[in-house]
Amino acid sequence: MSTNDGKAxxxxxxxxMVALGANLLVAVAKTIASAITGSASMVAxxxxxxxxxxNEIFLLVADRRSAKQRDDPHPLAYGREAYIWSMIAAxxxxxxxxxxxxxxxxxxxxxxxxxTNFAIAYVVLAVSFVLESFSFAQAFRQAHAGGKERGxxxxxFALTSSYATLRAVFAExxxxxxxxxxxxxxxxxxxxxxxxxxxxxxxxxxxxLLAIVAVVLIDRNRRFLVGEIxxxxxxxxxxxxxxxxxxxxxxxxxxxxxxxxxxxxxVAAVDIVGNDTEVxxxxxxxxxxxxxxxxxxxxxxxxxxxxxxxxxLVPAQRKRQASDDSSPDDTTAxxxxx
Numbered sequence: 001m002s003t004n005d006g007k008a009x010x011x012x013x014x015x016x017m018v019a020l021g022a023n024l025l026v027a028v029a030k031t032i033a034s035a036i037t038g039s040a041s042m043v044a045x046x047x048x049x050x051x052x053x054x055n056e057i058f059l060l061v062a063d064r065r066s067a068k069q070r071d072d073p074h075p076l077a078y079g080r081e082a083y084i085w086s087m088i089a090a091x092x093x094x095x096x097x098x099x100x101x102x103x104x105x106x107x108x109x110x111x112x113x114x115x116t117n118f119a120i121a122y123v124v125l126a127v128s129f130v131l132e133s134f135s136f137a138q139a140f141r142q143a144h145a146g147g148k149e150r151g152x153x154x155x156x157f158a159l160t161s162s163y164a165t166l167r168a169v170f171a172e173x174x175x176x177x178x179x180x181x182x183x184x185x186x187x188x189x190x191x192x193x194x195x196x197x198x199x200x201x202x203x204x205x206x207x208x209l210l211a212i213v214a215v216v217l218i219d220r221n222r223r224f225l226v227g228e229i230x231x232x233x234x235x236x237x238x239x240x241x242x243x244x245x246x247x248x249x250x251x252x253x254x255x256x257x258x259x260x261x262x263x264x265x266x267v268a269a270v271d272i273v274g275n276d277t278e279v280x281x282x283x284x285x286x287x288x289x290x291x292x293x294x295x296x297x298x299x300x301x302x303x304x305x306x307x308x309x310x311x312x313l314v315p316a317q318r319k320r321q322a323s324d325d326s327s328p329d330d331t332t333a334x335x336x337x338x
Contacts, residue, residue, distance in 0.1 A: 079260010101207030112196035
């Protein structure tokens, strides 16, 4: 059984550390460049990078706290801490990055400053692009591995994965690269036309980009905090795993819910094979629960007895296989009737 996030769990802290180092270097360089050039777009980019640097610290806290093992006060462990701290980081993007960038851009529209030393701005943007690309490549590799395992695209996996820190770094670095391109064209158009309005608009566009990313990340973390269920493919895998166990005859109810990065809470109603006494049935249920919890992706499993009248659940793949197996018979029957 796998949560389909399997390979995403590997190197999570490394991805955050790479992003942290890259953002610190970039933030310092952009701050110096913004002071020398007076470019509104560079000010926005500096605010963006400092916001990202602060957010990476929150993401490191998220990784550490969510990895704590369960205890009596927290029987489902601390996995959801990842979504809380990642949401705080997302708010940080909006407050420290988007607001500063948009506000400064609007201010420059009404009282523009003449930018100078454009060459310095271009050099810093180029170096920043290289560093951000290196950080994004690490997040991309991690997301690509998870997407390949799940059978989805890299971007979709990063958006829907239960690993909040991966999603945050992937989104932040992608936004950083796009922001650098926006800043470059804002400064270039300012230099070519002599109109500071393009520089100011670049600052505002970077702020809007950060706000969009923040809203998306806040919404994704909100979903996991209130109870995100895995996709149908994972549900079918777990259902098939239960049905393949010799103790279980059928399953009539199955609930899966993420309680942390790569970890689920499992509740199922099952029919135990045979007609043993209550004591033997209870023992069999506990044995299957313990066996399920040996899987690294199952935080806790609770099994209860199915009601005889309840319909059985069948994995979608087995339904399709049964339908394919019955097709030749149906064709033969139709031909004979004809």
